[in-house]
């Protein structure tokens with residue numbers, strides 16, 4: 202709702218009340234209309250102030266209303282009524298003014314912001330554009346280049362930057378509503394002619410075409426197929442070239458295309474999924490709301506390789522005390538220098554001082570005796586990790602949580618090295634660990650709910666989106682990647698090239714295709730895992746292992762020392778070791794031809810559809826298996842992991858959302874087709890849960906949990 206009160210006798214105060222972010226629901230919109238009408242009708246009222254309850258101005262349109270039938274007054278006329286008012290209306294911006302919230306403020310005659318407030322038009326991140334006249338008013342207020350930046354990136358700006366850009370008129374460190382009331386009284390009675398943004402001409406640009414061409418090129422490059430950023434540029438162009446009323450029409454047309462698009466649905470699903478993963482649950486019934494985390498003030502990181510350094514930086518930046526341990530003195534000194542550099546660069550970017558003092562470095566593992574939680578980040582080798590866990594069990598005080606940063610090793614096996622396996626959880630960070638948003642929190646069968654809650658909470662403190670998953674080979678992300686990469690390899694055996702497979706995957710929206718990504722991560726990483734699993738038999742390039750089809754192509758490249766970017770060759774060739782520019786490699790093409798000839802394989806023409814379906818549907822099928830086994834609690838967990846950790850295009854929601862969009866019946870049919878053609882590839886055999894979902898009438902994704910529950914109750 203919107204509450205109307207009178208203060209200081211002559212100020213009408215409208216307070217938006219819709220927790221948690223005062224979104225502009227139908228009731229709130231109606232409340233604003235009624236309150237404005239009332240204030241304008243009261244002769245004693247000289248001016249109006251609009252604010253939000255609980256220190257938050259407004260988080261924008263109510264996203265939960267988007268999929269439903271539209272009720273209540275539309276936003277544009279509401280904002281026009283405010284702008285047209287004969288009494289000054291001042292927005293008192295505390296906390297946030299985002300999307301429709303900022304558009305509401307732009308409809309007001311003046312804007313006063315608290316110094317800690319954040320403002321922005323993030324609609325593009327939801328697959329939309331600022332369609333309550335934001336795309337038309339903002340360029341008129343701050344000029345085209347700045348408006349293009351804000352609208353196409355959706356970035357939030359601080360109050361200080363908003364003042365500098367001219368979005369707000371005043372910034373205060375004190376009570377914002379008081380400041381706004383005082384300000385409103387000071388301007389009451391003055392002409393408002395120069396305060397109505399919709400009447401402003403858009404500031405002229407001599408190089409208008411060049412500015413828009415550059416903006417379009419930039420968004421097309423960054424967007425990887427997303428349509429909203431392109432529409433945002435087109436809407437701002439309308440503001441720059443058309444009268445306001447026509448610009449609004451164009452804004453509306455563009456919004457209509459976006460609003461009903463699958464991309465907007467995917468991005469809005471992704472927004473809620475990212476929040477839903479915080480409400481985790483375990484098959485035991487333990488849940489986020491019944492498991493209390495322990496506060497972590499001091500943590501230790503063991504092993505200061507690339508991952509350990511990133512984790513140390515993340516912890517220190519979040520204000521924790523960190524004991525950073527590396528047993529080799531030389532490596533310890535190198536790590537200290539590297540970590541300090543990362544902290545200094547990060548602090549410079551944020552305009553704060555680097556938290557160097559939060560870290561103490563040690564070569565002695567015994568120095569971790571007084572920490573609340575340890576993150577072991579030594580080399581991915583079970584024997585080594587077990588040794589470290591035994592040492593930690595001896596030196597840590599009782600109750601210390603022991604976490605391992607591993608991308609796939611058995612958490613329970615490690616937990617068995619300690620007398621308190623309930624305190625052990627996996628924390629799978631993604632490289633670079635201080636940058637990547639994703640954290641897989643892996644619980645073993647003996648991990649306590651409190652240990653999981655503590656790791657999830659710690660993830661939040663250090664700015665990660667944490668997803669709780671069960672213990673299995675590769676956890677969720679890497680387990681699903683395995684059939685995807687296998688298919689990519691099989692496609693090479695059958696006639697495709699790495700360039701073609703990557704091109705198809707990149708056109709789909711991945712930042713990198715399977716082969717460019719493997720070259721970046723290092724082919725030796727997978728080689729080591731396959732060796733540990735007994736799949737690599739030197740000198741035996743046969744294409745079957747353990748009764749299933751196997752492609753030894755990756756192993757053969759590793760045997761030649763081709764580990765990817767770091768060695769200057771892998772699936773592609775590079776100018777020099779470490780170079781990032783991948784070039785097709787004639788050597789690899791002849792190697793593939795010889796390989797096919799040796800194995801009696803005849804290359805055939807493979808099309809886009811086959812590449813996409815085999816790579817993506819085998820990955821999705823594994824996702825359904827993961828849900829069936831209860832390794833992930835719901836499809837949102839898998840989708841968040843893929844969007845944040847594996848560069849799955851956000852505008853496609855994630856693999857499980859994509860399956861829902863394609864249609865489960867279609868996914869099932871195509872998997873059956875490919876499995877018939879490749880019966881020796883078990884990952885192409887549709888899993889039971891997928892069959893059950895189709896059999897139960899292909900419910901939409903938000904109802905899959907009901908079917909999953911039924912499957913579990915039958916086990």
Ligand SMILES: CCCCCCCCCCCCC[C@H](O)CC(=O)SCCNC(=O)CCNC(=O)[C@H](O)C(C)(C)COP(=O)(O)OP(=O)(O)OC[C@H]1O[C@@H](n2cnc3c(N)ncnc32)[C@H](O)[C@@H]1OP(=O)(O)O
Pocket residue numbers: 221222224260261262263264265276297299300301302304323324327329330331332333335456457460461473476477
């Ligand atoms: C036939 C076709 C016709 C087409 C024409 C259609 C015309 C329609 C006209 C519509 C015009 C709309 C114009 C407008 O420009 C559109 C918008 O305003 S879109 C919304 C823009 N706003 C945002 O993107 C903000 C999103 N929110 C956030 O970024 C963050 O939530 C926050 C506000 C910064 C707060 O962050 P935190 O403090 O970390 O808290 P959480 O993120 O966990 O959020 C808490 C809680 O609130 C829920 N929530 C947040 N924002 C909204 C919202 N705008 N609407 C609804 N709910 C919101 C969030 O989901 C959390 O709840 P939970 O999911 O955990 O239950």
